[in-house]
Amino acid sequence: MASAFVVGNAFRHKVTELLENTDSSLPQALKEELEELLEKPEPITLTFGTARRLKKYLQDKGHPFYLHELLEDSSLHLPEFVKPPRNPELVARLEKIKAKLANEEYNRITRNVNTQAINQNGTLADFGRQVRSVKAVAVTLFNFLVTVVAAFACSYMGSQYLFTETAARVLTGVIAASVVGLAELYVLVRTMEGELGEP
Template identity: 75%
Template sequence: MTSAFVVGDRFRKKVSNLLEQPDSSLSEELRTKLGDLLERNGQIILPFSIARQLKQYLQDEGHPFYLHELLEDSSLHLPEFVKPPRNPELVARLEIIKARLANEEYNKMTRNVNNQEMNRNGTLAEFGQQVRSAKAVIVTVFNFLVTIIATFACSYIGSQYLFTETTARVISAVIATSVVGLAELYVLVRTMEGEFGEP
């Protein structure tokens, strides 16, 4: 908070003239303070207490100028702000809070990252799931083919008791194989839908 003025040339001239007057009724204390101020080189800093005493003197003596006229080219003296030292306890607590917030932010950023990542195409768990899915499809297709072949063979051999001609035996085997193949194809499609997660 400011408590002084930085006075200009107008103040110097007027106060110098006032001090040079032999009949002035300035008190010795005020005369000494003002004289000390004017003798300084560089900036003259006038404390508020001296300014109040000077104002009172000017009012009491009825001088033709006022204090605000003396201070027209002056400015307020703003002392340099001295930053108070920080409390070490507070600094330690702030560091802990900063570290906690940084850790939470890091966890939020990395919560969907899997540390078992094999490469950028997927994780080991996804690769294992794909292998199991492919294995199930291969087994199902192989089962379909074995069933078709076995049905044809059984129908062809079993039809010899009903038909004597080879053509009739082949036709009956193809018909039986088609029926079983369609049923097996239905099961295969349902299995494939289950593997790929379709309804």
């Protein structure tokens, strides 16, 4: 917090005039303080107390210049803030709390990570699982195609007792194969939905 002014040349000049004026009846303590200030090297700091006493004197004696004129090229002297040393016990406690919070945050982020399942190169079990998955898809597709082709062949061959024309027999086979294919797709989709829905 400011407690003094850093005064400039206007202050030096006007206070020198005031001190040289022989008829001025400056109080001795104030006069000595002002003379001591003028002898100091730059920057000169004028305390608020001295400034108040000087203002009171100027008001009481009716001098032709005022305090604000003395301080027009001055600025507030703000002492450098000295940071108090931190309590080592408090610092240790804060570090402990920070470490605990960081550990809790890490555990919260990594709680659903299985470290044994993670491997940069992958394990043989992962490879086996992938092969089984591909194998299951291949078997399902093969089964679908065999079922559709068998339904077409069965309908084509069975319709020879109803139709003598080849176009009618082919049309019957395509219709039967389409119905069986759609039924297979429906069952396949429902099965996949059930597998995906499991936790």
